[in-house]
Amino acid sequence: MKIAVVGAGISGLRTAMLLEQAGHEVTVIEARNRLGGRLWTAEPSEGTLYEAGGEWIDGDHVRCLALLSHFGMEPITPPDGPSLLYFGGESVYEDEPWSSALEDMVRIEAEAKLRCRELLDPVWRTVKRKEWDEIILDDFFRENSSSSSGYWYVKARFRSDEGDDPDRVGLMGWLSGYNLYLDRESDLMSSYKFPGGVSRLIEAMASSLTSEVRLRCPVTRITSKDEAVLVECDGKVESFDRCVVTLPPAALERIVFEPALRPEMRCAIEATPLSRTIKIALRFQSKWWLRRGWGGRMLSDNNLQQTWDGTLGENPILMMYVCGDTAENWNQLDDPVRAAVHELSQQFPEASDEFIEGWHHDWVRDPWSHGGFSYRPPGYVFGHLQHIAAAHHRVHFGGEHTAKWYGFIEGALESAERVTEEITRSAE
Ligand SMILES: Cc1cc2nc3c(=O)[nH]c(=O)nc-3n(C[C@H](O)[C@H](O)[C@H](O)COP(=O)(O)OP(=O)(O)OC[C@H]3O[C@@H](n4cnc5c(N)ncnc54)[C@H](O)[C@@H]3O)c2cc1C
Structure with a gap:
């Protein structure tokens, strides 16, 4: 045909x-x-390379890994180093979070798993739980958390997956995606990136x-x-x-x-x-974050929301990934890149000294996608x-x-x- x-x-x-x-x-x-x-590796100058759109491969994204292997490409593991959580003006390493936040995360994941066991395939056949479709994900998180740090942590972790604020997401829809994680024995989220x-x-x-x-x-x-x-x-x-x-x-x-x-x-x-999702890539003279004993990955309750080391070429890149209302606000700014450096330097003063140049990718106003992902x-x-x-x-x-x-x-x-x-x- x-x-x-x-x-x-x-x-x-x-x-x-x-x-x-x-x-x-x-x-x-x-x-x-x-x-x-929505997949595009930007190369604004020689040696400067970063992902302007989709970037991460989860460890059980078997089709994606098989496709790479078909073309003789090996997925790469992201740069190592501790991740930070920054909440209420205080930062901790993500592998040692506040105990209240960890308890809330464990409780919410357990509740989500329990509910997932009731889902049928396809998910719209689960008519006996139709009421879950009317529940807002944010309410589910709030009702199942006992501390402000826990509520924030759960929201921050899952917001990046959905690409928008949890008050726009339905519980049933979210469970239909979370259901795919049930067989995971370890954290396979964002395990790999694309080589080059x-x-x-x-x-x-x-x-x-x-x-x-x-x-x-x-x-x-x-x-x-x-x-x-x-x-x-x-x-x-x-x-x-x-x-x-x-x-x-x-x-x-x-x-x-x-x-x-x-x-x-x-x-x-x-x-x-489609999610309201933006990316801001910041190029620095050096990976100053490593000197701080930090790998670049951070979830924060300020406007930065999420950062990581997005370096693909020779030049150091710190990536900011922002979703929801906060992304809309960044898009209104005259100079979102400068604003990002300013926000970062409140926490890490060396960021403004080391900054060279940056780029802002507004997927919300992209004429051929009109947003990040569904x-x-x-x-x-x-x-x-x-x-x-x-x-x-x-x-x-x-x-x-x-x-x-x-x-x-x-x-x-x-x-x-x-x-x-x-x-x-x-x-x-
Ligand atoms: C900022 C951002 C971060 C992301 N992060 C990740 C991640 O880390 N991991 C992950 O797995 N996914 C991620 N995603 C999602 C991932 O990029 C998408 O799910 C995937 O690329 C979608 O592919 P697609 O082919 O379905 O759609 P698209 O890539 O949107 O392809 C559709 C194509 O249709 C074209 N088109 C539109 N209108 C017309 C027309 N009228 N005529 C002809 N062509 C037209 C578009 O230009 C486009 O090329 C991210 C996306 C964004 C935006």
């Missing part, structure tokens, strides 16, 4: 690889002037294709007519047997579908939020989840937001497998 894959993020590229392997003729169509979508940056993997994927990959080609209309799917881009229309659309929900909303998508699917797309708000699991990826007149839908591993690179890869299977089955 002749198949169009719309979107050259990792889900689109992986779908193209799998469809080619299955013997189909594929064309990949991408709006940006680069590949990778994720863009190397993206390039390897694109080079392995025989398919044509078209850049700067925003698709505006998709029409299913008789046995064909007509894909329109820049006023030109091309006919395919099938089309796979891997766009984030807000980008998907801008495509005109004929016949129109079913109302349940339109509502599901509208109801799928999360599941209250009411989403029972209201919308089962409709988000329904095929429509020979058009199939992928992308991280359609996967069990939603929000992750692993989810984008999972969706590529599901879509390929869907097409193979429907062609039989």
Whole structure:
């Protein structure tokens, strides 16, 4: 079959690889002037390299690790060194947190695990616990914590996974993701990074294709007519047997579908939020944090929220990753980079002396993603989840937001497998 894959993020590229392997003729169509979508290794100058989008691989993200291995790449482990927790003007090492915070974390994880045991697959079949879908994650954290440090710690740890504030996230949606962690025997979160940056993997994927990959080609209309799917881009229309659309929900909303998508699917797309997530990369003369006996990784209750050593090239980079309302506030500032250095230097005065240059990546206003990654708000699991990826007149839908591993690179890869299977089955 002749198949169009719309979107050259990792889900689109992986779908193209799998469809080619299955013997189909594929064309990949991408709006940006680069590949990778929300995965992009920025290289602003020689020796300065950092991940502007997705960066971490969890230890059990098997698809992602297998893909690296397929291209002969070894995942790298992040720079070592103790992590800090900074709360209420006091800092401690994360492996020796305040006992009250640790107790709250243990209690909340135990409660979450208990609830996960009741979840069915797919999760929207768990109708006897429908009320959990109306509970706000923040309330669940608050009700199950006994100290302010514990409530903050749990929020801070899980906020980065969801990419937004827990008062926007639904308990059932969060449990559906947390459920995937149950078999973990140790902390596998953020175990690895991409060697030389994720863009190397993206390039390897694109080079392995025989398919044509078209850049700067925003698709505006998709029409299913008789046995064909007509894909329109820049006023030109091309006919395919099938089309796979891997766009984030807000980008998907801008495509005109004929016949129109079913109302349940339109509502599901509208109801799928992408996190308010930004990254600020700061370049320093040296890794001053190591001289402090600190590895660069920190969760804090100030505007920095989360930092880590994001160095990929020769030049030292400290990465800031900020979510939710605080991310919105950073985006309003005239000079978010300077503000970040200022905030950091309140805690570590040497930061301002050592600072050289920095970069701010506002994913909220990115024209082709409109946010970081998907999360599941209250009411989403029972209201919308089962409709988000329904095929429509020979058009199939992928992308991280359609996967069990939603929000992750692993989810984008999972969706590529599901879509390929869907097409193979429907062609039989
Ligand atoms: C700041 C940030 C940090 C993250 N951190 C992590 C992390 O540490 N670990 C992790 O696993 N995940 C992380 N993620 C999430 C991860 O990056 C995404 O889940 C994944 O990259 C999504 O891939 P995708 O192919 O589904 O979507 P995308 O990468 O968004 O690909 C969709 C493509 O469609 C294109 N497009 C949009 N509109 C059109 C159109 N009209 N016509 C044609 N093309 C169009 C877009 O330009 C894009 O290239 C992070 C994301 C961000 C933003």
